[in-house]
Amino acid sequence: MHRRYWRELEEVKKYLDGGHRKTLYIEFQKQVKQTLAGLSVLSPVALSIANVYSREDKQKYPPLKADEKIALKLYKWRKRAKQGQSPKVSDIHDITGVSIICPYPSDTDLVSDFLIKRSRFEHFEIAPTDIRYLDPKDNKGYRAYHGVCRGRGRFSALRCEIQIKTLINESWGVKTHDLTYKPPGDIDLRLNMHMEKLTFTLQLLDEQSEIVKNLMVEAWALDKKRREAAQQQVLISISDKADHRIRKIINEWKKRKGDLATSDLASGNPQKIESMIDKCIAEIGYSMDVCRVACLYATTRSSRDRNDWAIAIIDNWIDAIADPEERRIAGIFRSVANLALGEYEEAIADGRAVVTRALKSKKSRWILQAKINLAYFLAEGYYHRVFDEATGGGEIDRADSEKCRREALRLTHQLRSSTGLLRVALLDTKGAVLIACGDSEAAVREGMELCARAVNAAKHTAHEGQAQAFYALHERRAFRRLLNLDT
Secondary structure: OOOOOHHHHHHHHHHHHHHHHHHHHHHHHHHHHHHHHHOOOOOOOHHHOOEEEEHHHHHOOOOOOOHHHHHHHHHHHHHHOOOOOOOOHHHOOOOOEEEEEEOOHHHHHHHHHHHHHHOEOOOEEOOHHHEEEEOOOOOOOOOEEEEEEEEOHHHOOOEEEEEEEEHHHHHHHHHHHHHHHOOOOOOOHHHHHHHHHHHHHHHHHHHHHHHHHHHHHHHHHHHHHHHHHHHHHHHHHOOOOOOHHHHHHHHHHHHHHHHHOOOOOOOHHHHHHHHHHHHHHHHHOOOHHHHHHHHHHHHHOOOOOOHHHHHHHHHHHHHOOOOHHHHHHHHHHHHHHHHHOOOHHHHHHHHHHHHHHHHHHOOHHHHHHHHHHHHHHHHHHHHHHHHOHHHOHHHOOOOOHHHHHHHHHHHHHHOOOOOHHHHHHHHHHHHHHHHHHOOOHHHHHHHHHHHHHHHHHHOOOOOHHHHHHHHHHHHHHHHHHHHHHHO
């Protein structure tokens, strides 16, 4: 007795065995896989691809879709075809297949968009209509993009299916494909319900992983903004009349800045900068400018692995200072440097010590400056503790976080207006404190208004760039706070 698709099966065998088509399909599949795998090495979507494999890699034998499965699909297509239409074997798009596996749902979107925009490759092309999105709501929790590569050149008559999906969808598909999609027998309704619940749970997991990734990326972006603002602060404070060796280090840092962030400490660029700083110290001794360039370099390191090195240089400089007034200024510098380096607890401790010394001096301007700095340090420390888990906030003891928040707000309420650069610092600090520590949407929005006023007050001054850098940081933080308050 014949299978219902026996005619199609004979047609499939004849088609694939004739003219070495099976060999050509296998070669085409390899070419598609090789091209797509190359995207994971050198392309704008390289970080969005975790793995690429072909049907041959997955099932080993046969390297293509089984003849029986091709014939059955052709049989079903013909049954559904409109009158006068009769699909051919060559119309079957998944005789060959390649899967692109991505870490997160958003990565599948990026890869799909990239393939559509690129459209033409050496051995195949993809039209916008050749890729379709499978919504999990309509596909029992399965989320992916399915597309068709149309062969070019000697592969012009061939098709290859591509699937773009997440690691979680892939692993769940491996578990459930043959049980639910093509089961050998009936599935009890209750077991089917359990399977659907598990599918829904994994879909949620995929979505939650996306949320966590977005939070981490945003935290890293904010930390980068913070470090860039700190670098602006350091650069503006170094005079054009500084020693030529200091200027040379800064110029070298500007040229190598991009590589310095992540390159190994034993590699050429970090070693070059550090040797220049060491040579500068040996020739002209410790100074505030030497400490500034050390901090400038350390803030560039995304891993913060040169913080201790930079602070040690500052401490060596302070230890060599005999004049009390110079030591006072050096203490202020150390507190600001700690903040620039992301050492929040150290910055707060230094800030308190500076306020104590300022109060003893009874000089109102020193007291105001010291309190402005401490309020800012407290706000930064609070924000880091509560919102910056991705950049290390989770490692800090949060027991006194609320106390830190209240102290920052109390200090800003005590601060009175000033003129010149102190006015810019006061406006920016009051705004930053409200953004980080405010408990309402109105407070955060007021904070942004104050920060905007600080930028306006700094216009046409040497500190304009610095004010704009801090405003960019505060703006991103305000947006994140407003989203959290809204939820």
